[in-house]
Amino acid sequence: xxxxxxxxxDRVDGSFLQPHVNLSSGRDEMSGARNLVATARRNTTAGxxxxxxxxxxxxxxxxxxxxxxxxxxxxxxxxxVAVLREGKLALVEQDKNTITxxxxxxxxxxxxxxxxxxxxxxxxxxxxxxxxxxxxIVTNTASTDTIATALKRRQAGEISAAESVAxxxxxxxxxxxxxxxxxxxDVLGRSDAVxxxxxxxxxxVESSSLLDSRKVLANALAIDPGVxxxxxxxxxxxxxxxxxxxxxxxxxxxxxxxxxxxxxCRLVERSLIRQxxxxxxxxxxxxDDQDRAKVKARxxxxxxxxxxxxxxxxxxxxxxxxxFNIEKHRLTTQGEIPDREWLDRGDRLTTRWRGVIRQVTLDxxxxxxxxxxxxxxxxxxxxxxxxxxxxxxxxxxxxxxxYHRLADENTVWWxxxxxxxK
Numbered sequence: 001x002x003x004x005x006x007x008x009x010d011r012v013d014g015s016f017l018q019p020h021v022n023l024s025s026g027r028d029e030m031s032g033a034r035n036l037v038a039t040a041r042r043n044t045t046a047g048x049x050x051x052x053x054x055x056x057x058x059x060x061x062x063x064x065x066x067x068x069x070x071x072x073x074x075x076x077x078x079x080x081v082a083v084l085r086e087g088k089l090a091l092v093e094q095d096k097n098t099i100t101x102x103x104x105x106x107x108x109x110x111x112x113x114x115x116x117x118x119x120x121x122x123x124x125x126x127x128x129x130x131x132x133x134x135x136x137i138v139t140n141t142a143s144t145d146t147i148a149t150a151l152k153r154r155q156a157g158e159i160s161a162a163e164s165v166a167x168x169x170x171x172x173x174x175x176x177x178x179x180x181x182x183x184x185x186d187v188l189g190r191s192d193a194v195x196x197x198x199x200x201x202x203x204x205v206e207s208s209s210l211l212d213s214r215k216v217l218a219n220a221l222a223i224d225p226g227v228x229x230x231x232x233x234x235x236x237x238x239x240x241x242x243x244x245x246x247x248x249x250x251x252x253x254x255x256x257x258x259x260x261x262x263x264x265c266r267l268v269e270r271s272l273i274r275q276x277x278x279x280x281x282x283x284x285x286x287x288d289d290q291d292r293a294k295v296k297a298r299x300x301x302x303x304x305x306x307x308x309x310x311x312x313x314x315x316x317x318x319x320x321x322x323x324f325n326i327e328k329h330r331l332t333t334q335g336e337i338p339d340r341e342w343l344d345r346g347d348r349l350t351t352r353w354r355g356v357i358r359q360v361t362l363d364x365x366x367x368x369x370x371x372x373x374x375x376x377x378x379x380x381x382x383x384x385x386x387x388x389x390x391x392x393x394x395x396x397x398x399x400x401x402x403y404h405r406l407a408d409e410n411t412v413w414w415x416x417x418x419x420x421x422k
Contacts, residue, residue, distance in 0.1 A: 047099060048097075048098070048099050051097055051099050052095070052097040054237075055095055055097035055140060056075065056080055056081065056095045056097070057075070057237055057240060057241060058210070058213060058237070059080075059081050059093060059095055059138055059207075060073050060075050060081050060240060060256065061217060061233070061236060061237060061240065062213065062216065062217060063081060063083050063091075063093075064240075064256060064258050064261040064262075065216075065217045065220035065221045065261075066216075066220045067083060067258050068085070068258075069258060069259055069262075070085065070086065070258070070259075071083060071084065071085055071258045072084045072085075072087075072255050072256065072257050072258065073255070073256045073258065073261075074253060074254060074255050074256075075244055075254040075256070076248075076254050077253045077254060077255075078092065078123060079092040079093060079094060079119065079123070080093055080094050080095045081093040081095065084255075085131075088128070088131040089123075089128040089131055089132040090131055090132060090133065090134070091132065091133070091134040091135075091136065092120065092123060092132060092134075092135055092136070093135075093136040093137075093138055094112075094116045094119070094120075094136070094137050094138070095138050095139075096112050096137065096138065096139040096140075097139070097140050098139075098140065098141055101141075102141060102142075103141055104141065104142070104143050104144060104145060104148075105139055105141065105143065106137065106139065106143035106145065106147070106148040106204070107143075107145045107148075108145045108146060108147050108171050108172060108173065109172065109173055109175075109178070109180055109184070110180075111179075111180050111183070113147065113148070114180055114183045114184050114187055115183055116137060117187045117198075118183050118186055118187055120135050120198060120202075121187060121190060121194070121198060123135075124194075124197065124198045124201075125194070132201075133201055134201060134203060135198070135201045135202045135203070136202075136203050136204075136205055137151075137202065137203070137204050137205070138204075138205040138206075138207055139204070139205070139206055139207070140206075140207055140208050141206070141208060142206055142208075143204060143206070145171075146167060146171045147167060147168055147171055147172070148204060150163070150164045150167040150168070150171075151164060151199065151202055151204055152204050154199060154200070154202075155202070155203050155204065160196075161196040161197070161199045161200040162192065162196050164196070164199045165192050165195045165196050165199060168188075168195065168199070169188060172184050172188065214229070214230065214233055217229075217233055218232075218233065221262070221265050223265070223269065224269045224273065226273065226276070227269055227272040227273060227276070228272070231268075231272060232265060232268050232269060232272070235268045236261070236264060236265060236268065239264050240256060240261070243256060244256070273391075274391050274392075276336055277331070277336055277337065277388060277389045277391050278388075278391065278393065278395075279327040279331065279388070279393065279395050279397075279398050280327065280395075281395065282323060282395055282396070282397050285323045285326050285327060285397070287318075287319055287322035287323065287326070291322050292315075292318055292319070292322065295318055295321060295322065296318065298321075298408055299407065299408050299409075299410060300317070300321060300404040300405070300407040300408035301314060301317070301318065303407045303413050303414055303415065303418070304317055304377070304414070306373070306413075306414065306415040306418065307370055307373035307374050307377060307414045307415050308370060308374075309374070309377065313377075317381070317400070317404050319397070320381070320396070320397040320400040320401035320404060321401050321404040321405060321408070322401075323397040323398075323401055324397055324398055324400075324401025324402050324404070324405055325401070325405065327397075327398065328342065328405075336389070337388065337389050341388070341389055345386060345387075345388065345402065346402065346405075346406055346411070348386060349386055349399070349402055349403060349406060349412070350406060350411055350412055352380070352384075352386075353376075353380050353403070353406075353412045356376055356379045356380050357376055357416065359379070360372050360375045360376050360379065361416075363375075369415065369416045369417050370415075372416050373414040373415045373416055374414070376414050376416070377414040380403050380412070380414075381399070381400035381403050381404070382396070382400070384399055385398075385399050386398070386399045386402065
């Protein structure tokens, strides 16, 4: 497989534009549209090529997930996918993907089979032969013809590599007019010993289930069960694609380091966890008028009244109080934020509030208690965002609302003269 996305000029010939559509008749219009779609399907190559590209990248992800640290995965060098350990070739892979259900891509005289043999003989006879011990043919359909079956039987230990070579020679056939014959002749021109040594390293992998493959990837990467594994893997697929594209555009080999891949996986996980822990934007958490009316007599509103808070300040505080309670309930019931975190967060806010009181007293020694109380409220509930579950929490209502929740319990207050029990 080679990555090449055809342009429209590559895949659309003149016949694409030819179907006749009679606009005067609804029936003819529908018929013409169906003909147009059918013609486009016959002429397009983008679908199969893109499917093959994704299959190849999925296989690269598989090796990145299952390899040891220090491993590098190469795409399109020197094969569809390759595994390098300490800079030395350890595994090469040819990926054969089809969108035609049940199609056997490794039939006895198929180009896919014999061109693979030819490429691999070049590698096997080269300087990497000593370190490259595995040659994988990966297909998304089953292969049942005699040569592919012989390779699988050798792989299972049922026959020897030498016996596989004999089947390779006897079942390859001969047709001098066939375009594949020159490739077959080139392969079979090697000695039995050379062919047996290569076949001893060949493995056929039939990977037809993307779902099963994704499960293997998720397990190998130990993806946090608290996040959606598919989202993580799709993100890694996109990251790998962008990395490879950048490398190729710069004329470099498409190499992906496993450590960088795992680091990216953890980064995506943390990002998803942050999203899961973060409260919703304020515009998405809107209290209704009935709830607003119910809380006007609550203690936190009385605390605001003790320092003569303006009406707009009180109304905003009511909304922040309700928004905080709504999100606290949602995040707690969904199991994302444990009760202990809310208690610890309240303690942190209370400790900060005491510091605010001391600072206001130092900054405004000559002001009245009323003015100092207004400053205590403002400095506590504006311009500060307390973390939630170890994550930054930028929604102001989650800090201001929490303060008003604490004021509702008389844990904090704004009037410096207030005493609990009064």
